[in-house]
Amino acid sequence: LTYANTSSAPVATRTISISVNDGAGGTSVPKMVEITVNPDYDGAQAIGSNEQVNTYEPNTQIEPAMAALADGGYVIVWTSVQASQFVSQDGWSDGVYGQRYDANGVPVGSEFQINSYTPNQQNTPAVAGLDGGGFVVMWQSSGQDGSGWGIYGQRFDANGTPSGDEFLVNTGVSNDQTDVDVASQPGGGFVATWHTYYDGTSYNQIMAQRFDAAG
Structure with a gap:
């Protein structure tokens, strides 16, 4: 043969x-x-071509994160970095921005700023889609909690509208809290985890905080 x-x-x-x-x-x-011989398409196949997410282009946009949403769409978040002391997207320094997409990959509205507190730096976001629609974004913010870096969050409803104000995640505020991640839980709740430099008794610990569906 x-x-x-x-x-x-x-x-x-x-x-x-x-x-x-x-x-x-x-x-x-x-x-x-x-x-x-026909190709074997057992693996995932690309839909369309690469596309740019951020519409604001000056300086640098880094640290993307994304989450699937309950309606079949998705949301992408990132840090917009201040390139010099004279130019920044949020008028101060690093800021956190996002863009929603529908189930067909079409942008829903324009890119939007996620952090409402802008002094110093807000960066390194994480995002999770929530049961029943909506999503939550978390990031690290410099100096906002009164001592080094702190972890903050903002919930959004299914229409991408902020639900309440941004909130402090870490209850211990001494020194630095950084490197946040967040995951959804059944029923609309979510859990955050992050690194704390010093918790009052020991250095370099991993912390976590659960939230119910009301945030």
């Missing part, structure tokens, strides 16, 4: 030569059979 490619196209045609041997030296005349 032998075969050879007869096409260099992505979907190739293979020519197979089939002959039968009876074990006593007798061999049939080879039969040539052409078989078209």
Whole structure:
């Protein structure tokens, strides 16, 4: 049994030569059979092409995070970095921004600022979609809690409207709280986790805080 490619196209045609041997030296005349080989698409396939998320382009946009939403859409968040002391998107320094998309990947509205407190730096966001719609974003903010970096959050409803004010996540405010992550829980609640530099008794601990559906 032998075969050879007869096409260099992505979907190739293979020519197979089939002959039968009876074990006593007798061999049939080879039969040539052409078989078209179709690609195996077991893996995920790209839909469309790469696209730019941020519409504000000056300086640097980094640290993207994203979450699926209950309606089939998704939300992407990122840090917009101050490139110099003279230019920043939020008028102060680093800020956290987001963009919602519907289930077809079409932007819903414009990109929007997530942090309402803008002095110093707000960066390194995390986001989770919530049961029943909406999402929650968390980030680290410099100097806002009165001592180094603190973790703050903001909930949004299914329409992308802020639900209440941004809130402090960490109850211990001494030193730095950084590197937040957040995950949704059944029923609309969520849980945050972060690194604390010093909790009053030991250094470099991992902290967590649960929230119910009301935040």
